[in-house]
Amino acid sequence: xxxxxxxxxxxxxxxxxxxxxxxxxxxxxxxxxxxxxxxxxxxxxxxxxxxxxxxxxxxxxxxxxxxxxxxxxxxxxxxxxxxx
Numbered sequence: 001x002x003x004x005x006x007x008x009x010x011x012x013x014x015x016x017x018x019x020x021x022x023x024x025x026x027x028x029x030x031x032x033x034x035x036x037x038x039x040x041x042x043x044x045x046x047x048x049x050x051x052x053x054x055x056x057x058x059x060x061x062x063x064x065x066x067x068x069x070x071x072x073x074x075x076x077x078x079x080x081x082x083x084x
Contacts, residue, residue: 001077004045009082013045016074020066021055031066037074 004013016037022030034048 001073003077003081005081011041011043014041014043015047015049016070017047017049017051018070019051019053022052024054024056031069033066033070033073036067036071040071040074041078 001017002013002015003011005011014037016034018031018033020031020033030050030052034050038046038048
C-alpha cells in the first residue's frame with residue numbers, strides 16, 4: 001500500500017498491490033483485496049494490482065473474502081498518512 005497526498009491532506013495517489021494465493025480446487029479465484037481501494041477514496045491516480053501463486057488447499061465458501069483484509073490495509077495506511 002502506497003499513498004501520496006498534498007500538504008492539505010488531499011489524496012493524490014493510491015497504490016494497492018496484493019500478493020495472494022489461489023486454491024488448487026479453483027485456480028481462477030483470487031481474493032479481491034484491492035476492490036475497496038477502487039471505490040472508497042477519490043484519487044486522480046490509482047494502481048490496483050494482484051500477483052498470485054498456487055497454494056495446495058481447497059477453497060470453501062466464505063463471506064466477503066479479501067474485502068476485510070483489503071479494507072483494513074487501506075484504512076491503516078490512511079490512518080498513518082493522517083498521523084504523519
